Amino acid sequence: MLTSATHVVDSSEGASRFEVFFDGDCPLCKREIAFLRRRDRRGQLRFTDIAAAGFDAPAVTGRSLLDLMDRIHGRLPDGTMVEGVEVFRRLYGVLGFTRLVSWSRAPVIAPFLDWVYRVFARNRLRLTGRCTPDSCRLPGHGRLPEHR
DSSP: OOOSSSSSSSSSTTTTTTEEEEEEOOOHHHHHHHHHHHHHTOOOOOETTTTSTTTTTTHHHOHHHHHHHOOOEETTTTSSSSEEHHHHHHHHHHTTTTHHHHHHHHTTHHHHHHHHHHHHHHHHHHHHTTSSSSSSEEEEEEEEEEEO
């Protein structure tokens, strides 16, 4: 459970919910999270902003902030971490988009989606205007070298 009041968590405790760790400083990510929040009328999802002041990635997830920034992560109710496209499958599955999730697992489509997401994730900071030619600025976390 999250105990710090310094980072943003949507909803109360909720050990039985799927938790998504998102970059609240990313305009594209914020738009997607806003959509998911609107669709989550039964409170089945938990949203944790990894860009919030005071968020302690290792304490909360056991992973570094760089790892969390590298690609989207989620945590299943049993504590298992998932990442990449699988996070979106879990999010959309919880919200009832079962056909979309099934389609995303199709043998030809799944590898393509994984590749597209890896390309997006690798370039996300640059695409959202948070990089210079040699580094990226993460608000509240200083400068980090371009990775992967």
